[in-house]
Amino acid sequence: NAGVTQTPKFQVLKTGQSMTLQCAQDMNHNSMYWYRQDPGMGLRLIYYSASEGTTDKGEVPNGYNVSRLNKREFSLRLESAAPSQTSVYFCASSEVLDSPLHFGNGTRLTVT
């Protein structure tokens, strides 16, 4: 029972490069989320998907796009990476909105 799986675990990008962070959950959850975690700040919501086929902006969506590929998978894309996007990115899922989140173990991204 893997729960929420994120790939890759680590990534280094140069400014302007693009990449996609992958996330998959095997708990049959309806809702999925992308957060970023920076030192000295709480977790901040980037985008979320309440259910398959829907996506909505969170608190800090600028510079990111998402795709809810199916019920299991939710990807986060950085089209043109900037140093300000250096962070740890967490994917999470929940049975429905408002229910407890289950997190993956994160992707550590450095943009130089």
Place this chain on the structure above:
Amino acid sequence: EDQVTQSPEALRLQEGESSSLNCSYTVSGLRGLFWYRQDPGKGPEFLFTLYSAGEEKEKERLKATLTKKESFLHITAPKPEDSATYLCAVNTGANSKLTFGKGITLSVRP
């Protein structure tokens, strides 16, 4: 604007020394308060949800309580394996966005 403040930022305890972690919040309408535990290099792990003032939840050495303005995570006779960062988050129903506090880093010395 919803705000969540956790205190202290860091706490060092001796094994067996009980203490409490605080999460105070200012929100327009609370629909749930969540406690998570985060180990270094890992994602947060769900501990408790509290919905209304006066509610309490327990799990092993941890007990979470809720008032109208704050929540406490009480740790009774902690062990070194309780060392972690503890996160508090509130849900106000505004687009179902959770507002997280910055976390409390707990270190328990043997």
